[in-house]
Amino acid sequence: xxxxxxxxxxxxxxxxxxxxxxxxxxxxxxxxxxxxxxxxxxxxxxxxxxxxxxxxxxxxxxxxxxx
Numbered sequence: 001x002x003x004x005x006x007x008x009x010x011x012x013x014x015x016x017x018x019x020x021x022x023x024x025x026x027x028x029x030x031x032x033x034x035x036x037x038x039x040x041x042x043x044x045x046x047x048x049x050x051x052x053x054x055x056x057x058x059x060x061x062x063x064x065x066x067x
Contacts, residue, residue: 004036008033010029011032015030016029016030017029019031020062022061022062025062027062036066
């Protein structure tokens, strides 16, 4: 099972349960899934396709999880 599938399932069963805590910021599964969906849509609009490689250099925080 892919990580995205696991998150989608958690969002279906526990949409209002806290999923991510980063410092003083908190997101439910529903909120975090929405953030990931918007980021995924952005990557598609910019021409990134399945199989392309994307690098990230970022501290360990919620932004790293989103990418």
